[in-house]
Amino acid sequence: MAESMDDRDDELSRLVRDRATRYRAGPALESSIRAELALQAASVRPQRPAPAGRWPGWSLMGIGFACGLAVSVALHFWIGRGATADQLEAELVDSHVRALMVSHLTDVASTDQHTVKPWFQGRVDYSPPVKDLAAEGYPLIGGRLDYIEGRAVAALIYRRHGHFINLFVWPGPPVGTRETSSRQGYNVMRWASGGMTYAAVSDLNDQELGVFATLLRQ
Amino acid sequence: MARMQDFDRLVLPHLHAAVNLARWLVHDSQTAEDLVQDAFLRAFRYFDRLHSNDAKPWLLGIVRNTCFTWLEERRANPAPVELDPEMAESLPAPADGLGISPEAWVDKERLRQRVDEAITALAPLFREVVVLRELEDLSYAEIAKIVDIPIGTVMSRLSRARRELRKTLTDFRSTDCDG
Numbered sequence: 001m002a003e004s005m006d007d008r009d010d011e012l013s014r015l016v017r018d019r020a021t022r023y024r025a026g027p028a029l030e031s032s033i034r035a036e037l038a039l040q041a042a043s044v045r046p047q048r049p050a051p052a053g054r055w056p057g058w059s060l061m062g063i064g065f066a067c068g069l070a071v072s073v074a075l076h077f078w079i080g081r082g083a084t085a086d087q088l089e090a091e092l093v094d095s096h097v098r099a100l101m102v103s104h105l106t107d108v109a110s111t112d113q114h115t116v117k118p119w120f121q122g123r124v125d126y127s128p129p130v131k132d133l134a135a136e137g138y139p140l141i142g143g144r145l146d147y148i149e150g151r152a153v154a155a156l157i158y159r160r161h162g163h164f165i166n167l168f169v170w171p172g173p174p175v176g177t178r179e180t181s182s183r184q185g186y187n188v189m190r191w192a193s194g195g196m197t198y199a200a201v202s203d204l205n206d207q208e209l210g211v212f213a214t215l216l217r218q
Numbered sequence: 219m220a221r222m223q224d225f226d227r228l229v230l231p232h233l234h235a236a237v238n239l240a241r242w243l244v245h246d247s248q249t250a251e252d253l254v255q256d257a258f259l260r261a262f263r264y265f266d267r268l269h270s271n272d273a274k275p276w277l278l279g280i281v282r283n284t285c286f287t288w289l290e291e292r293r294a295n296p297a298p299v300e301l302d303p304e305m306a307e308s309l310p311a312p313a314d315g316l317g318i319s320p321e322a323w324v325d326k327e328r329l330r331q332r333v334d335e336a337i338t339a340l341a342p343l344f345r346e347v348v349v350l351r352e353l354e355d356l357s358y359a360e361i362a363k364i365v366d367i368p369i370g371t372v373m374s375r376l377s378r379a380r381r382e383l384r385k386t387l388t389d390f391r392s393t394d395c396d397g
Contacts, residue, residue: 012384016352019333023241024234029251033233033258040262041222135291137252161252 032162036141039105088149088175088199089188095146095155096166096186096201105157105164106142116143120154128154128169129196131216138165138212158212165202165212172197180206189213225265228273229258235274235354236281242349243285243342250285257284275356279364282346289342336386344379351376 099105108119117130123145132140138158146155148168158165174192181188187209189200198216202209236257240250257280268276318326337345343365350361362369 010380012380012387013352015387016333016337016348016383019330020337020353021330021334022234022353023238023247023250025237025254026247026251029237029254030230030233033230033255036255036259037222037225037262040259139256161248162255 028162035100035162035164036159038103039141040109041103085175085181085190089181089183089190091148092166092168092188092199092201093183093186095148095168097184099144099146099155099166100164105144105166107144109142111140111142113140116140116156119143120145124152124154124170126154126171126196128156129194130156133158133212133215136215137161138215160202160204160208160212163202163204165200165204165209167216168199168201169196171195180210182206191217193217221265225262228268228271229261229265229277232274232277233258236277238353239278239281239346239349240285242337242345242353243282244288245338249288253284253288254281257281260284274354275360275364278350278354278356279366282364286342332387336383339386340379340382344375344382347372347376348379348383 108116110116110119111132111134113130113132117128120128120143130140130143134140138160140156141159141164142157144155144157146153146168148170151170153168153170156167156169158167172195174190174197179190186201186203187206189206189209189212191198191213193216198213200209200213204212233254236254237250240254240257241247244250244253257277261277261280264280270276337348340348346365347361350356350364351358356364358369358372361372365372367375
């Protein structure tokens with residue numbers, strides 16, 4: 001049968017083509033997609049285990065930034081031992097923003113927790129719990145090595161409706177008692193569980209971020 | 219980088235078509251946009267597999283697979299179908315200066331809703347071919363590739379879908395004779 005079933009001129013076809021709704025993307029979707037593709041493009045590199053003593057996969061800009069960071073963190077270190085919640089949260093938000101600015105959200109870009117978790121072996125001195133929440137609407141998109149309060153920490157990156165969440169996790173007690181705060185428009189949620197302390201940073205609204213924290217705590 | 223530029227030029231222009239197909243399949247607008255974002259990410263990862271300057275069928279193939287996987291995981295029933303709350307009966311307020319009479323505008327809106335409902339009432343696999351053929355203007359060969367079925371099956375599926383649409387819309391038209 002040839003292409004011309006001649007349904008095109010049919011009244012029904014015309015009715016459907018003229019009357020049915022044609023949906024379009026909302027205003028935020030395109031920029032959200034572009035942001036995520038930029039991250040993909042930036043983090044596409046051979047995933048080799050890093051030789052000891054080198055930060056894996058950072059560009060020259062990243063290395064320069066890391067040196068600058070190391071200096072400022074070394075200074076921070078002396079104060080950092082007794083860091084207040086405020087200083088910690090400032091550092092966490094700075095890290096989140098910087099990761100977005102240099103399009104370096106993930107070192108390992110994978111939605112598979114069985115890829116992300118072992119990637120941290122040899123890079124941090126603990127094994128971060130990595131949970132997959134894609135079924136609940138918070139897909140894991142990768143992991144990143146970060147440096148908070150004078151130590152290498154694991155950052156796990158999740159996405160929710162176009163917003164990115166940086167989940168920092170490291171062993172130890174929580175700093176201060178404050179659970180939720182907001183700075184520079186970013187929400188920070190902190191809690192402790194199973195000997196690990198967690199901090200979730202995102203521009204996602206605090207209600208959905210709260211759901212994220214609850215899902216992780218289960 | 220060149221890859222991003224090519225992707226931008228070839229694939230991103232089809233964003234609205236992607237959202238249109240996704241929304242017709244999963245109904246909920248937020249879910250549709252999430253699935254479209256997932257589909258675009260997958261498309262970018264497998265961009266090397268595109269061997270044509272027309273990315274629309276290739277992209278829509280990824281979108282429909284993403285949506286049907288989601289539908290299977292949610293074990294959604296094809297019928298009866300829940301209408302998207304945004305497609306509810308209440309008519310939006312007409313804007314001023316439409317160029318047509320308010321009565322004509324109401325008729326138009328009501329007709330649009332009826333057509334939308336008739337399409338929504340179709341099972342997803344039938345709805346899909348109607349959207350791809352009538353709203354996205356794709357050829358039978360392109361639809362066959364997107365859905366991964368033989369061309370003959372595209373035609374029979376479309377034929378059956380049109381039969382059902384015709385019945386639903388005829389019923390509407392025959393009861394609406396006091397207009």
